[in-house]
Amino acid sequence: MNILSVENLSKQYHQRQLFDTITFGIGQGQKVALIGRNGTGKSTLLKILAGVESADAGQVVYRSGTLVAYLPQHPKFNENNTVREALFDSSNPTLSILAEYEYLLEVINEKPELGDRFQEVMSQIDSHNLWDFESQVKQILGKLGIHDLQHPVKALSGGQRRRVALAKALLERPHFLILDEPTNHLDLPAIEWLEEYLSKAQLSLLMVTHDRYFMEQVTNEVLELSQTKLFGYRGSYSYYLEKKAERQEQQQAEVDKAKNLMRKELDWVRRQPKARGTKAKYRMDAFEDLKEKAGQKVGEKDISLQTIGRRLGTKIVELEGISKSYGDKQLFQNFSYSFRRGDKLGLIGPNGAGKSTFLNILTGAITPDTGTVDVGQTLQIGYYRQEEQIFDPNMRVIEVVKEVAEVIPMADGRTLTAGNLLLEFGFSGDQQYTLVGKLSGGEKRRLQLLRILMQNPNFLILDEPTNDLDISTLNVLENFLESYGGCLIIVSHDRYFMDRLVDHLFVFGQGGIRDFPGNYTDWRLAQEEEQTAASAAPAPKPAAKPIEAPVVAKPVIEKRKLSYKEQKEFEKLEKEIAQINKQKEVLIQKMNAGGDHAELMAWGQELEVLNEQLDEKEMRWLELSELA
Known part of the structure; x- marks a missing residue:
């Protein structure tokens, strides 16, 4: 029996048919991925299933008593709430009990008169067997990097809001979970943890x-x-790829057959005298049906990425002994590297380790504390930033492209007008005159990428390029980047994207940068081998009485506890994290109040430093909390 049944669902958006009379069901325990091109209506369908939007026709039915939780692409909270209030703002009685417990736990020392209520809440936790869940709550928050529950929601970045919204959805303990791009804004360890969590969770997804x-x-x-219809594949993503290819081959064969028949029928139609047309009406009707089938499209037009490519000189970028620190935090020091033509490297490391700072030094946005950055004369950098480029929502798509150029030279010698280039990049004639404000998030990101590639850079920096792009666009982008002749730097949490494209990594962390030869999977395997070798290493024998040490022979590894020094560091970190968040809040209030250009620039740089410090301290807090 299905936990969710959808029948004949249809939706039109801005005179554009997203999906038409689609029907499907999801059973208990099924875990389903919804895929499709940007703009086909994936997010809209999720909103309808979550009850946020309504369909034009059809119905959505959940099994009675089903608890549904939903993670949207752009979560909205009450700006006056704290993180705790946002997380536990729910009609779920279990969360209400735990929310009150967490609150009382913090204030009981200052408000001893609440002691009786604290005992009552603890009794409720006992009676509902919630202690295990309380432990899960702490694990979920810790893994998603949510530590300061008193932090105001209005001071959170977009990525922090996404993590809070994801945690809230998981804490609901739903029967049916709806997630729109759950891995966006998560670092690689968090993605791997979420992957394992959802794989084992007893829920429908x-x-x-x-x-x-x-x-x-x-x-x-x-x-x-695809093309307003829904196609289902019972199996993994690799199974889907195999079966989709088979379906398209079969469809193409049917369309080709229909075209051959249509040619014969067309010849017959042309030879018929007008006076005899009524005598073969059934055949005329069949001809119209055949014409419709022969005109069907199989799949969707592939996006084509081609640029002319600027020549790279002998000197590209040479980094000599660069160092950068903020206060007591050393990001990296005395790092040197000379970029070579065709370099394809990935940047990995925890948030706050210095990846963004490194890119800003590379592009000249900031200067290193020590060392030099020597740039070649022919260098043309194209920088695709993680933050979505803000376009005028009242401009039309073609106007955005024409701001860069009206005619673009291509690698194969052709020249394309702005309109033809948009066609090759997946924007139909009608879409080219659509207002930018009506595009989906993925379509805006595709437009942002197109504008950067139009500038024909020979040194590409892609900061989280996979966020909000559909898989078809990613496949084409990957094909383009594989044959890209310039230098390429990728910062991404998409492991597949990194594995396919990069041949070495800059690994950030512990105050330095390590150049690792290999892709992300190679790095993970190397880390696992190092950990295995370390755990398998024999314990050092006591110097005085090696024979009287039978305990060493027992293969039991106990979890290490915090040392006294680490315990003090742990307590200090909690206070420092809270203090930095307060400083951020004051700074954000200043920026919102306004100021002159110099003040806004200074405040912006100060905010970046605080974010770097906060990320580092939160990562260290997480390491120590696991031991605690």
């Missing part, structure tokens, strides 16, 4: 994601939205 490794490990069915 429907999610939109571009992360192919994540999809392969978590889901057991794929639904594809």
Whole structure:
């Protein structure tokens, strides 16, 4: 029996048919990925299933008593709430009990008169067997990097809001979970933890994601939205790829057959005298049906990425002994590297380790504390930033492209007008005159990428390029980047994207940068081998009485506890994290109040430093909390 049944669902958006009379069901325990091109209506469908939007026609039915939780692409909270209030703002009685427990736990020393109520709440936790869940709550918050529950929601960044919204959805303990791009703004350890968590969770799941490794490990069915219709595949993502190719081959064969028949029928139609037309009406009707079938499209037009490519000189970028620190925090020091033509490297490391700072030094936005950055004369950098570029919502798509150029030279010698280039990049003639404000998030990101590639850079920096792009666009982008002749730097949490494209990594952390030869999977395997070798290493023998040490022979590894020094560091970190958040809040209030250009620039730089410090301290807090 299905936990969710959808029948004949239809939705039109801005005179554009997203999906038409689609029907499907999801059973108990099924974990389903929803995929499709940007703009096909994936997020809209999730909103309808979550009850946020309504359909034009059809119905959505959940099994009675089903608890549904939903993670949208752009979560909205009460700006006056704290993180705790946002997390536990729910009609779920279990969360209400735990929310009150967490609150009382913090204030009981200052308000001893609440002692009786504290005992009552603890009794409720006992009677509902919630202590295990309380431990899960702490684990979920810790893994997602949520530590300061008193932090105001209005001071959170977009990525922090996403993590709070994801934690809230998981804490609901739903029967049916709806996730729209759950891996966006998560670092690699958090993605791997979420992957394992959802794989083992006893719930039904429907999610939109571009992360192919994540999809392969978590889901057991794929639904594809294409040309207003829905196609289902019972199996993993790799199974879907195989079966989709078979379906398209079969469809193409049927269309080709219909075209051959249509040619014969067309010849017959042309030879018929007008006076005899009524005598073969059935055949004329059949001809019209045949014409419709022969005109069907199989699949969607592939996006084509081609640029002319600027020549790279002998000197590209030479980094000599660069160092950068903020206060007491050393990001990296005395790092040297000379970029070579065709370099394809990835940047990995925890948040706050210095990746963004490194890119800013490379592009000249900030200067290193020591060392030099020597740039070649022919260098043309194209920088695709993680933050979505803000376009005028009242401009039309073609106007945005014409701001860069009206005619663009291509690698194969052709020249394309702005309109033809948009066609090759997946924007139909009608879409080119659509207002930018009506585009989906993924379509805006595709437009942002197109504008950067139009400038023909020979040194590409892609900061989280996979966020909000559909898998078809990612496949084409990957094909383009594989043959890209310039230098390429990728910062991404998409493991598949990194594995396919990069040949070495800059690994940030512990105050330095390590150049690792290999992709992300190579790095993970190397880390696992190092950990295995370290745990398998024999314990050092006592110097005085090696024979009287039978305990060493017992292969039991006990979890290490915090040392006294680490305990003090742990307590200090909690205070420092809270203090930095307060400083951020004051700074954000200043920026919102306004100021002159110099003040805003200074405050912006100060905010960046605080964010770097906060990320580092939160990562260290997480390491120590696992021991605690």
